[in-house]
Amino acid sequence: MSRFLFKFIMPLRRFWVTFEPSGRRALVDEGSTILDAARSIDLNLDHVCGGCCSCATCHVIVREGHEHLDQRSEDEIAMLETADGQTELSRLACQTEVMADLRVKIPS
Numbered sequence: 001m002s003r004f005l006f007k008f009i010m011p012l013r014r015f016w017v018t019f020e021p022s023g024r025r026a027l028v029d030e031g032s033t034i035l036d037a038a039r040s041i042d043l044n045l046d047h048v049c050g051g052c053c054s055c056a057t058c059h060v061i062v063r064e065g066h067e068h069l070d071q072r073s074e075d076e077i078a079m080l081e082t083a084d085g086q087t088e089l090s091r092l093a094c095q096t097e098v099m100a101d102l103r104v105k106i107p108s
């Protein structure tokens, strides 16, 4: 079954995204991005390009729940290479859909 059809058949699920270091939490619909979660609680997470995968200012490190995320796209990988302090758990918040509860660190 395609992911598109799956979304229409299955009831919507919601997940918590906890941001570090503040500890603030956002409850979002499955498929929302980490950036959507931050914006829903007015958390200051830079996103200079507006979510177009062309700036890397929304770089975050997914400390818990990363195993439930989709693979990074080629574009995301390329853009992350320009981010300071990137790790193998690094993601672009605007490109990463929430598919489980997550704990996310915003690098300082």
Ligand code: FES
Residues within 6 Å of the ligand: 046, 047, 048, 049, 050, 051, 052, 053, 054, 055, 056, 057, 058, 079, 092, 093, 094, 095
């Ligand atoms: S906001 Fe620019 S890459 Fe995410």
